[in-house]
Amino acid sequence: IDLPGAAEFGSLANVAVIGTVLAFALIASAESLFSAAAIDRMHDGPRTDYDKELVAQGVGNTICGALGALPMTAVIVRSAANVQAGATTALSRVAHGLWLLLFAALLPAAIGIIPLASLAGILVHAGCKLVPVKEFGPLWREHRGEAVLLAVTTLAIVVTNLFEGVVLGLLLAVVKSAWETSHVQLSTHSLTGGRVVVTLTGNATFLRLPRILEQLEKLPQDQPIELDLT
Template identity: 80%
Template sequence: MFSLLKDPSVLRRDILASLVVFLVALPLCVGVAVASGVPAELGLVTGIVGGLIVGALPGSSLQVSGPAAGLTVLVYEAVQEFGLGALGAIVLVSGLLQLLLGALKFGRWFRAISVAVVQGMLAGIGLVLILGQVYAMADTDQPSGGLGKIAGLPDLAGSVVSGGTALTAFLIGAGTVAILVLWPRLPARARVIPGPLVAVALATAVVAVFNLPVAKVEVQGLLEAVQPPGLGDFGDLAGVAAIGTVLAFTLIASAESLFSAAAVDRMHDGPRTDYDKELMAQGVGNTVCGVLGALPMTAVIVRSSANVQAGARTALSRILHGLWLLLFVALLPAAIGVIPLAALAGVLVHAGCKLIPVKELAPLWREHRGEAVILGITATAILVTNLFEGVMLGLLLAVCKTAWETSHLHVDVRELTGGRLVAAITGNATFLRLPRILGELEALPKDRPIELDLSGLRHLDHACRVALENWAQRHNDAGTEPVRMLPPAGAAVQVPSASST
């Protein structure tokens, strides 16, 4: 990296890119923290760690790390269940697990996770995020649980329509969403300033000019907000629920970071990501965030793509963006306190909508219906239950679907001279196909010699082997002709033929 800094043009590009990323990250760091139910400063702490520490580590040179909207739901649930003090302990242990996974070279294996499960995970997070933040847009407390949020929508609509503070705040949030939707359609020169910053700044200005009675971000101060976890907080992690939360943090933060790295690699021609090193870098970042009691971090595609599109060439841009965040917190902490919560909620509602792959659903249904079903079930399960259980269900369905599709087989029965029948089974014989195999074999006549040819099988699992041997024995006991079995080609242990009685 430092050799490239000898080129002034590269240095200039990286500095400009770092400013763009800083302007994108600032409202998102604050918004994610507020939506997670923690002090706004903790989101900025995570952004600073993601820039100054993770930015300097090897892995992916251009992707940017910080607090992510994708973890907002999980963090909020963790804070509600275990308390703010335990959050640092959960993040710290998750970071150590990421370090261990990276050291054991597990980074590359995260790329093997089904895309449908990842899309379903993001869609589920997006739905929960939208349902939660639409209440925040109206300065109203959100019900617990996805179903509770859905059931409470009529009352929310009634509160907004009736006017008062709820309507004022909702209009601020809706205006923020409208700016974010329209911003990409403006000329390129107008889009030099990032849309989230413009939307939040305009909403803040409107609230200040008209002195609107809406809730604003509460400012505690950086030192007051940073509270390292104590020994008692680590003791709270012994329960099953806490362990599940730690695993969910580790799995989702790692998967999101590495999928982001793959996407960022497609955006530029520079060095490719070392997935194991990137996983360890994320682990270092989350360990530090855990020590500081801050939010968990992931690599974030919005900030990363802004970094690449702004012309960044080296890791210096993401390091400097962390420095700008630190200077902002140190020099202008009071500026956070004038931001209306409804505007930040609008930013996150827009981010939640972008997590739902609406344009990809119809083509996916036409071409890969099973993948679309997995996506839908995963997203619905996350909405109805929680993030960890929804992802685990999606992974289980993906494995079952793959096992079913790879166990294709064909049973061909033909008659030879002398009345002898040959039943040839080809493909992969697994327990999933036993009903079909046994159904066709049991329909064969019992008074004619049968040869069961397994030489065309690529795989024969133990369940099928035992079931076929039992069928041959039963057929011999009930009929007059024995069954002759030809084992799979190259089998180390031949399938024994059942002897006639």
């Protein structure tokens, strides 16, 4: 344990250090919340209390900082492994920490001889099991935009990390939603008796109002017009 001294605590008055601390806090908090939200969808048990989760993480990271240890955050792969192994309570996380503590304290030499490639393979395998491969086909046939978002987000997480990949996915989802919200289409059908049916599909926002009015003004003025908004 490398306890910080007076010089380290004095550096907290530095603006750059404060910025780094806030960045770590935001990234760790976001990753924990993303992981908790994903895990909640994998089981039917009690839902995560996000306030309690963040308070516990904040207290833990404060203690880690005081002891000179690395900050901690939730990890989706470890949590998913617990769920897939049949864990139903928070005791699984406590047991996981105790096992790590016991191995690090009693068997450090044994941990040192484990090949990193083996650990990486286990992580990759556990991460791949989180990707809903079987659902991609139906999703592509019914909602191709959502399928593209899923593929891009998955690839971004693999190439970068969980936080940056999810942020990219969220940004793309916002762009997609904005496009769908502002997209509207007018179609006309002539019926017997001289009636004209105008069907409006999409979301008629104020951004598309000029286009809607322009197309409505092109309709014949001497025929009854029926506007279908269903």
